[in-house]
Amino acid sequence: MANRQLTFSIFRYNPHTPEIKPRMQEYRLEELPGMTMFVALNKIREEQDPTLMFDFVCRAAICGSCAMLINGKPRLACKTLAKDLPARITMFPLPVFKLIGDLSVDTGTWFRHMSLKTEAWVHSNKQFDPAKPEDRMDNETALKIYEAERCIECGCCIAGCATANIREDFLGAAGINRIARFMVDPRDERTGEQYFEIMGTEEGAFGCVGLMACDDNCPMQLPLQMQLAFVRRKMAAVGWKYKPQAV
Numbered sequence: 545m546a547n548r549q550l551t552f553s554i555f556r557y558n559p560h561t562p563e564i565k566p567r568m569q570e571y572r573l574e575e576l577p578g579m580t581m582f583v584a585l586n587k588i589r590e591e592q593d594p595t596l597m598f599d600f601v602c603r604a605a606i607c608g609s610c611a612m613l614i615n616g617k618p619r620l621a622c623k624t625l626a627k628d629l630p631a632r633i634t635m636f637p638l639p640v641f642k643l644i645g646d647l648s649v650d651t652g653t654w655f656r657h658m659s660l661k662t663e664a665w666v667h668s669n670k671q672f673d674p675a676k677p678e679d680r681m682d683n684e685t686a687l688k689i690y691e692a693e694r695c696i697e698c699g700c701c702i703a704g705c706a707t708a709n710i711r712e713d714f715l716g717a718a719g720i721n722r723i724a725r726f727m728v729d730p731r732d733e734r735t736g737e738q739y740f741e742i743m744g745t746e747e748g749a750f751g752c753v754g755l756m757a758c759d760d761n762c763p764m765q766l767p768l769q770m771q772l773a774f775v776r777r778k779m780a781a782v783g784w785k786y787k788p789q790a791v
């Protein structure tokens with residue numbers, strides 16, 4: 545049986561040449577066995593159009609660089625197989641993030657802001673003693689931390705999120721997952737009130753409107769819905785007694 549002929553309709557726009565208006569451009573390719581969208585895009589760039597912009601580093605669903613909207617859904621191009629898609633495929637850059645050009649977006653600035661806002665480091669007043677053995681941690685806690693740290697910062701959860709698409713200060717599922725990681729870490733000495741200042745707001749855990757697209761779109765299958773429930777329960781328990789300072 546002959547291989548399918550695929551038609552790619554790809555968003556084209558370079559913010560450095562605003563005189564050329566955003567448009568959709570079509571390319572045709574023969575489907576190959578095991579072809580991913582990453583392979584297809586590289587073939588298009590090598591054989592048909594060297595100006596096409598998109599990102600990738602690892603080709604193995606580890607770096608998070610190749611996320612884009614494929615047939616309307618945020619996905620990793622290197623993990624998305626042509627055989628799972630119809631013969632007509634549309635590609636757009638992820639929304640929410642700054643467009644670099646065509647399918648390439650700047651997720652780094654967003655994730656850096658989120659990391660600073662959530663103060664994504666272990667807060668401890670203990671003096672570091674390099675001669676001391678490392679503190680022990682029970683396996684269950686270590687696994688919870690490991691689970692949250694599987695996030696590859698691809699931005700799929702943010703791009704698919706209704707709140708993140710309408711308010712730019714929302715920390716999103718990636719931010720909530722990041723905070724959950726530190727909340728379970730016994731080395732982090734932040735108080736419930738300190739966490740509340742970051743997450744007990746509409747920018748944090750209470751900005752989510754519960755559509756759960758983050759959970760549906762996460763290519764790592766992180767339990768984002770559970771993390772949200774965990775952080776919300778913690779924030780509700782703190783907020784019951786805590787009176788935040790008026791701004």
Ligand code: FES
Pocket residue numbers: 599600601602603604605606607608609610611620621622623
């Ligand atoms: S290229 Fe690294 S996740 Fe796709």
